[in-house]
Amino acid sequence: MSETVDRLVIRRPDDWHVHLRDGAMLAAVADYTARQFARAIVMPNLKPPVTTAAAGAAYRARIQAAVDPALNFTPLITCYLTDGINPDELVRGHGEGIFTAAKLYPAHATTNSALGVTAIDHIRPALAAMERIGMPLLIHGEVTDAHVDIFDREAVFIERTLAGLVQDYPGLKIVFEHITTAEAAEFVAASGPNIAATITPHHLAINRNAMFEGGIRPHLYCLPVVKRERHRLALRAAATSGSAKFFLGTDSAPHAVTDKESACGCAGMFNAPFAIESYAKTFAEEGALDRLEGFASEHGPRFYGLPLNDSHIAIERRAVAVPERLPAADTAIVPFHAGETLEWHYAGIVV
Numbered sequence: 001m002s003e004t005v006d007r008l009v010i011r012r013p014d015d016w017h018v019h020l021r022d023g024a025m026l027a028a029v030a031d032y033t034a035r036q037f038a039r040a041i042v043m044p045n046l047k048p049p050v051t052t053a054a055a056g057a058a059y060r061a062r063i064q065a066a067v068d069p070a071l072n073f074t075p076l077i078t079c080y081l082t083d084g085i086n087p088d089e090l091v092r093g094h095g096e097g098i099f100t101a102a103k104l105y106p107a108h109a110t111t112n113s114a115l116g117v118t119a120i121d122h123i124r125p126a127l128a129a130m131e132r133i134g135m136p137l138l139i140h141g142e143v144t145d146a147h148v149d150i151f152d153r154e155a156v157f158i159e160r161t162l163a164g165l166v167q168d169y170p171g172l173k174i175v176f177e178h179i180t181t182a183e184a185a186e187f188v189a190a191s192g193p194n195i196a197a198t199i200t201p202h203h204l205a206i207n208r209n210a211m212f213e214g215g216i217r218p219h220l221y222c223l224p225v226v227k228r229e230r231h232r233l234a235l236r237a238a239a240t241s242g243s244a245k246f247f248l249g250t251d252s253a254p255h256a257v258t259d260k261e262s263a264c265g266c267a268g269m270f271n272a273p274f275a276i277e278s279y280a281k282t283f284a285e286e287g288a289l290d291r292l293e294g295f296a297s298e299h300g301p302r303f304y305g306l307p308l309n310d311s312h313i314a315i316e317r318r319a320v321a322v323p324e325r326l327p328a329a330d331t332a333i334v335p336f337h338a339g340e341t342l343e344w345h346y347a348g349i350v351v
Contacts, residue, residue, distance in 0.1 A: 005289055006317040009350055012309040013276060013296035015040040017138070017177050017198045017249030019111075019268070020063060020075070022046050028328035029254045030066040032272040034073035036346055038309045039301075041076045041138070041249070044103055045112035049080035053093030060098070072311075076100040078138060082115050083122035087129035094135045100304070101136040101175070102126070106157075108144050110223040110267055111253065120161060127165075131172040136304065137165075138175045141184065142224055151208070154224055155183040166191060173303070178203065178251045180224040182234035188245050189238065196303045198249025199239045201278035202269050202336055207232045218260045219334040222253070223267040239295055240288035247299035250275045256331040271336035274322055278337060280315050280344035314347040 015037040020026050033040050042063065044050035050059050056077040063075040079090060079102040093099035104123070105116030117123055130137055141162055142153040166174065176188055176197040188197040202222065207229045211220045220226070238246050252275065253268025260266055271278060276296065283292040301308055320342050325332040 005284075007347075008280070008289060008292070008315045009312050010293035010315070011297035012038045012311045012313050012349065013248055014038055014300050014309070015250050015252070015272075015275070016175070016247055016300045016304075017041055017043065017200075017251050018272065019043045019045070019251070019253040020066075021254060022059070022062065024329035025254055026062065027066045029252075029270070029272065029333075030063060031068050031071065033250075033252065033275075034067045034071040036272075036276050036313070038072065038311065039074045039076055039306075041078060041100060044078045044080035045105065045110075047112060049082075049112065049115055050077065051080050051082055051085065052089055053079075053096060053098045056093055056098045078103045080105070080115070081117055081123055081126060083118055085123060085126050087126045090126055090135065091129055091133055094130075094133055099135070101138050102130060103138045103140070105140050106142060106144050109140050109142050113140070120165065127169055127172060131169045134173065134305070136173040136175055138177050140224075141176050141179070150225055151227055154179070154181050158183055158187050162187070166195060170194070175249075175303070178224060178249060179235065179238075180227050181231045185234045185238040185246075189243065191245075196245045196247065196299075197238075198251070198300075199235055199246055200249060200251045200269075201271050201275055201282070202226065202251075203232065204236050204239060204282045205232075205278060205337075218262075218265040219336075219338065220269065221260075221265055221267055222251070222269045225267075236282060236286055240283055240286045240291055242288075242291045242294060244294070244299040244302060246295065247303065248279065248296045249300075254328065254333050256329070257325065257334055258331065260334065269336045270326075270333045273326065273335050274320070274337055274342060274346075276313070276315060276346050277320060277342045277344040281342055284344070312350045314350050316345050316347045317343055318345040318347075319343060320345045
């Protein structure tokens with residue numbers, strides 16, 4: 001398929017990494033994800049975090065209540081791993097269909113991760129149980145040591161933690177979430193079939209220079225932080241390679257504009273409103289539109305052992321203007337690509 005394609009019909013995609021928040025913000029943003037994606041792996045870093053099956057079931061119910069039922073959306077809930085978490089709770093939650101996976105946040109790595117894991121040794125019983133039952137482990141892969149440069153924290157995590165995890169638990173399915181470096185792409189590509197990775201639209205679209213164009217750009221600050229150009233190019237090559245190890249995960253993370261534009265701005269980009277358009281832009285630029293369906297709609301469900309979606313969506317080559325701000329929960333959010341005109345337009349579900 002060439003770059004001159006003006007209309008693309010693909011199987012309806014899924015988002016394998018998204019933050020929907022809770023309360024008024026959940027109600028404001030959930031439909032942005034649900035209108036494009038049939039399913040989404042929802043992150044559990046709420047206040048308090050989702051650490052029990054009961055909390056997971058309640059959160060799922062709140063998401064379902066917030067989403068327009070006509071959108072036919074299924075939230076997939078994750079459990080927040082903490083030091084000493086009870087393996088039986090994971091096994092029960094997974095067996096009851098509440099927890100699709102569990103999320104490892106190194107303590108203090110990102111938003112609402114203070115209660116995350118301080119050392120892998122503190123969750124080894126949980127990891128062994130997950131390996132036994134086939135429950136995927138989703139990893140925010142960064143070390144948090146203050147002396148490690150923020151741009152090196154993903155690469156150091158691979159060497160210090162991830163390589164050992166893969167060796168110690170060869171049967172454990174692991175998703176290296178929102179990878180940002182050439183080292184991460186290379187590690188995943190060289191690993192066995194149980195190791196995969198999600199890639200965001202923003203890490204494919206910009207490098208770290210974008211955060212400083214004409215001044216500090218707080219709405220382009222996320223964690224893991226965007227890296228050098230060579231890393232962006234490595235991610236684009238991985239995403240468009242056709243390899244089943246790489247699949248779509250937006251890491252869309254809404255924050256009120258005042259929380260981003262502050263003395264200590266929050267990390268995260270809200271890309272859900274124009275996610276598939278952003279991915280289509282990258283794949284078209286790489287001459288790989290024929291591989292977008294695999295990345296967006298096939299590789300993820302196959303890794304998770306879930307059926308492919310039956311419905312399809314259309315994406316058309318037609319200009320779409322991204323607003324500077326979007327109203328949400330009595331505030332506003334600046335979306336990714338704010339003020340830009342994208343050349344691809346999500347045209348909806350195809351009957």
